[in-house]
Amino acid sequence: MSKTNTAAQEPKWVQRLLDWYDVNKRDLPWRGVGDPYKIWVSEVMSQQTRIEAMKPYYDNWMQLFPTVEALAEASEDEVVHAWQGLGYYSRARNLRLGVQEVVSNYGGVVPMDRKSMESLKGVGAYTAGAVLSMAYNLPEVAVDGNVLRIYARLYNINDDILGAVGKKKITALVEETLPHDRPGDFNQSLMDFGSSLCIPKSPRCSDCPINSSCEAYANGTTADLPVRIKKTKSITIPLVVGLVQLGDYYLLHKRPNTGLLRSMWEFPSAEASDFSAGESQLKDLLGALGFELKLDSTMVRELTHVFSHRKWEMKTYQGTLIWRGSDAEQIAAIQTKLPADYMLLPRLEFATYTWAGPHGKLTELCK
C-alpha cells in the first residue's frame, strides 16, 4: 500500500498533469470499462511493447478469450498462437496460468490486493499496481519505464533507473506524489504523458504542461536523463536453413520446450555460415531421421533477425527428401517413425501452427 499524502503536500504538477490527461488522454479499448481482466490483458500485452503494436492483438484476444473463464479453458497452444508475432511468449503462457489461478482460487474474481495480485503468474509489481489502480481505483503505484524516465527528469535523479537504487528511490517518490482521489487516472496520465511529450529522446519540453516543475528542465539536463546502463552486446549466429520437401510435405522441427522461441516450429537448420558446411550438417541431422537429402545450392532467401541478445544470420536453401524405408511407405507411416519434435506438413496447413519468429517469414517461399 502506498503512503498517504495530504493535499498540502501534493506537488503542483500532479493536478496539472491530471488536467492535461483529462483533455489529451488516448481512447483505448480497455479504458473506462472497469473490467480488471481486460486491463490485465492490456497491461501484459503492453510490456516492452508499444501500444500501436499490441492493439490488433488485444482486439483479437478479446474475441477469442473474452472472459477469465474462456482463457482459463484455452490450451497453451491456442494462447501462444494468438500471441504469435508479439514476442516474449512467456507473457502469454503466464497470463493463462495466472488467470487459471484466479478461476480456481479466487472464484474468477481478480484479487483486490497487491499481495494476492503479485502472487499470480506473470504479475509483478508494475502490473499489480496498474490493474489495482485502474480497475479498482486503489491507491497503488505502477512504476514502469515511463514513470522512471519522467520522475528521473522531474526530480533530477542521476541514479541508473535500471538498477535497484534508482528504481527504489523513484518508487518512493511516486508513492509520495500519488493522488489518492484519482490513482488510476494518475498512473495512466503518466503513460500518455511519457509516450507523447516526455519521450526518451528529444522530449518536447516546450509543449510540456509541467515544465515549470521539472528540475531537469530548469537545469538543462533533460537530454542526459534518465541514466541507463548499457546493455551487453548481442552475439551473431550464422544459420543455414533448409526448406526440404517429401512430395508436397515439408519437414518441420519443433524447438525444445526451454530457451529461445520454445516449443515453436521451424524449418530444419544448422549453425553454419556457408552452404557446404550447412549442407553437411543437415545431411547428418536428417540422415539420422531416415532421410536422404538433396539440397539445392541456390540460396532462396538471406535474412537477418535480431533478438535482444542474439542475432541470426540465416541463409535459406530448398531441398528434397528421399525416405530410406521401403518404397511403399506412405506419409502417415513415415510420420509415425519420426521423433515427436519432427513432422511432415503440407503448406496449406502452415497457418495452423506457431512459427519460431523469422521462420514464419520463410513460409511464403513454400508452395
Next chain:
DNA sequence: AACCCGGGGAA
C-alpha cells in the same frame, strides 16, 4: 545483480 526472453518503430 545478471541474464534471459521478441519484435518493431523511430531516429
Next chain:
DNA sequence: TTCCCAGGGTT
C-alpha cells in the same frame, strides 16, 4: 545501426 518500449522469471 542503436535505442527502447505499459516487465517478469530464473539463477
